[in-house]
Amino acid sequence: MTRPTTDSVWRIGILFSSTGTTSVIEKSQRNGVLLAIDEINAAGGVNGRVIEPVSYDPGSVPKEYGRLAERLIAEDQVSVIIGCYMSSARKQVLPVIERRNALFFYPTLYEGFEYSPNVIYGGATPNQNSVPLALYLMENYGKNFYFVGSDYIYPRESNRVMRNIVRQGGGAVVGERYLPIDAGADDIQVVLDEIAAKQPDVIFSTVVGEGTVKLYRAYHAAGNDARRVPIASLTTNEAEILEIGPEAAAGHITAAPYFRTIRSVENDRFLASYTRLFGSSSAVTSCCEAAYFQTHMFALALGRTNSLDTGQLRETLLGATFEAPQGVVKIDPDNNHTYLQSRIAKVNDVGEFIVERELIRPIKPDPYLVNPDLNDRNFKLMVTATSDYPQAPASPLAGRRPG
Amino acid sequence: MTDLINDLRSLNVLVLHRRDADCDDLVQQISRIGCNVETVWPLPETLPTNVDVVFVEIKESVPPGMQRLFQDGAMTRPTLIGIIGYENPSVLLGLLDLNVQTVLSKPLRAFGVMSSILMARRIWRQRREDLTNLEKLRLKLENIQIVTEAKFILMRHHGINESEAYKVIRTHAMSRRTSTREIANAIINADGLLNNFQLKK
Numbered sequence: 001m002t003r004p005t006t007d008s009v010w011r012i013g014i015l016f017s018s019t020g021t022t023s024v025i026e027k028s029q030r031n032g033v034l035l036a037i038d039e040i041n042a043a044g045g046v047n048g049r050v051i052e053p054v055s056y057d058p059g060s061v062p063k064e065y066g067r068l069a070e071r072l073i074a075e076d077q078v079s080v081i082i083g084c085y086m087s088s089a090r091k092q093v094l095p096v097i098e099r100r101n102a103l104f105f106y107p108t109l110y111e112g113f114e115y116s117p118n119v120i121y122g123g124a125t126p127n128q129n130s131v132p133l134a135l136y137l138m139e140n141y142g143k144n145f146y147f148v149g150s151d152y153i154y155p156r157e158s159n160r161v162m163r164n165i166v167r168q169g170g171g172a173v174v175g176e177r178y179l180p181i182d183a184g185a186d187d188i189q190v191v192l193d194e195i196a197a198k199q200p201d202v203i204f205s206t207v208v209g210e211g212t213v214k215l216y217r218a219y220h221a222a223g224n225d226a227r228r229v230p231i232a233s234l235t236t237n238e239a240e241i242l243e244i245g246p247e248a249a250a251g252h253i254t255a256a257p258y259f260r261t262i263r264s265v266e267n268d269r270f271l272a273s274y275t276r277l278f279g280s281s282s283a284v285t286s287c288c289e290a291a292y293f294q295t296h297m298f299a300l301a302l303g304r305t306n307s308l309d310t311g312q313l314r315e316t317l318l319g320a321t322f323e324a325p326q327g328v329v330k331i332d333p334d335n336n337h338t339y340l341q342s343r344i345a346k347v348n349d350v351g352e353f354i355v356e357r358e359l360i361r362p363i364k365p366d367p368y369l370v371n372p373d374l375n376d377r378n379f380k381l382m383v384t385a386t387s388d389y390p391q392a393p394a395s396p397l398a399g400r401r402p403g
Numbered sequence: 404m405t406d407l408i409n410d411l412r413s414l415n416v417l418v419l420h421r422r423d424a425d426c427d428d429l430v431q432q433i434s435r436i437g438c439n440v441e442t443v444w445p446l447p448e449t450l451p452t453n454v455d456v457v458f459v460e461i462k463e464s465v466p467p468g469m470q471r472l473f474q475d476g477a478m479t480r481p482t483l484i485g486i487i488g489y490e491n492p493s494v495l496l497g498l499l500d501l502n503v504q505t506v507l508s509k510p511l512r513a514f515g516v517m518s519s520i521l522m523a524r525r526i527w528r529q530r531r532e533d534l535t536n537l538e539k540l541r542l543k544l545e546n547i548q549i550v551t552e553a554k555f556i557l558m559r560h561h562g563i564n565e566s567e568a569y570k571v572i573r574t575h576a577m578s579r580r581t582s583t584r585e586i587a588n589a590i591i592n593a594d595g596l597l598n599n600f601q602l603k604k
Contacts, residue, residue, distance in 0.1 A: 113517070
């Protein structure tokens with residue numbers, strides 16, 4: 001295999017699928033990384049050397065992520081990798097990363113209960129988004145929940161946490177069903193029938209990948225009104241809403257650290273930069289934003305260490321803060337996860353997420369929290385000033401506050 | 404059993420290990436899990452109070468000081484998790500001597516610490532429940548033996564049947580606000596005394 005001399009560039013591995021069931025979201029994550037690299041290189045690279053991405057497509061097949069991580073390290077001599085969406089894929093990469101002592105950035109929300117010194121986690125853990133979402137739903141829609149999820153670890157664990165919070169709030173889970181990752185129309189019909197029979201106040205969905213689009217569309221086609229009984233999710237994002245279409249998507253709820261409609265100097269700049277490189281920013285997601293800020297944080301750390309040594313990079317990254325499009329984020333030195341913003345948004349009539357509630361300050365990640373406490377005062381929600389987005393306020397806080 | 408998982412964060416954990424990188428990794432992971440954790444080295448004379456779980460490194464031989472720390476019975480002793488760097492028979496013997504509930508092997512990894520604590524807690528709790536039940540059964544068996552013996556004495560002396568004899572014991576116990584066991588014991592003692600008097604006549 002021929003490659004340019006490693007002295008002239010910094011190489012970083014990228015493992016996001018551009019084919020397969022989770023390709024929609026993973027493509028947006030890959031774009032986030034490529035955008036950050038483009039910005040860094042346009043500004044002269046890191047200490048005079050440009051960052052060169054080496055990217056493979058694992059095709060949404062978990063085992064492929066492990067094999068390609070091995071290939072990135074062994075053949076391409078890469079020691080820093082960013083990638084993975086599903087936990088099953090991360091679990092394949094983890095042993096490779098640890099054995100080779102590489103550094104891995106994981107820009108995706110996940111179910112928690114993991115720590116590896118070789119991983120920097122950039123997505124939300126359940127304590128950062130489940131409690132605010134449950135509070136909001138019980139306050140605005142009702143206390144009878146129906147759970148539907150894809151059949152793997154993240155949905156089951158998210159539902160365990162959610163079930164506990166709902167019960168603390170005096171609510172009930174009236175039904176729970178898991179669909180295969182490649183769910184078809186028949187599987188979804190079963191869910192719709194059950195929803196019709198059980199009449200929940202809200203549906204909590206942890207369906208990921210292509211199933212999401214099918215579920216939302218079928219829910220709409222069956223005559224359900226999302227304004228009355230919405231589907232609430234931690235994963236359904238801008239790219240998926242775009243595919244679902246505004247008619248079927250309007251009224252549904254998502255909790256995430258970032259939405260593309262939030263108004264801040266950093267986000268405006270991020271979206272403009274994204275549009276310049278990829279033509280349109282309509283499919284920008286919170287996972288894309290996480291991939292983007294993690295790549296920038298990596299580059300800043302690299303600028304200080306001037307070396308790709310895993311230990312040096314880790315020590316520099318732990319405790320580092322960054323003014324991300326979502327607001328200030330910080331890598332928690334206690335557990336390698338990230339302090340993140342927490343927001344709840346509803347899809348409006350033209351298919352845009354409008355932030356309804358947000359937490360006042362970033363939440364500390366607590367990946368090993370078995371059962372979050374519903375009454376934890378850290379989860380107090382703040383109604384956003386207005387659901388429409390006016391000009392960014394000219395205050396020193398403008399960078400952190402959506403409109 | 405889910406309360407074992409929910410209660411993890413309320414555990415007070417003690418790590419008896421010299422302060423090195425292994426120890427730091429372990430202590431950090433335990434605090435990530437959310438337990439209260441403390442390190443003591445060298446070995447203390449006595450365990451701090453209110454310790455629920457102790458991690459202790461076991462080498463070729465278990466020093467007497469360590470043996471003393473954990474000599475309390477299973478009902479009062481904290482949950483013990485051994486840390487080992489070797490798997491040779493003398494280390495294994497140490498694990499058995501100290502009666503640990505589970506083992507972590509070196510080099511220590513963050514992954515697995517949580518399940519080890521959980522499994523050790525379950526075994527520890529199961530053992531305590533078993534011992535409590537065993538004690539209850541032993542007492543019950545003893546009661547039955549004593550009451551049976553007293554019943555036979557009454558049957559012999561008064562020519563009554565077994566259920567009548569039991570009724571006598573129970574009535575006395577109720578009127579004196581005591582247990583059937585106490586009355587039965589009194590009957591047995593009295594019978595013994597009377598027999599002795601007869602012998603000496």
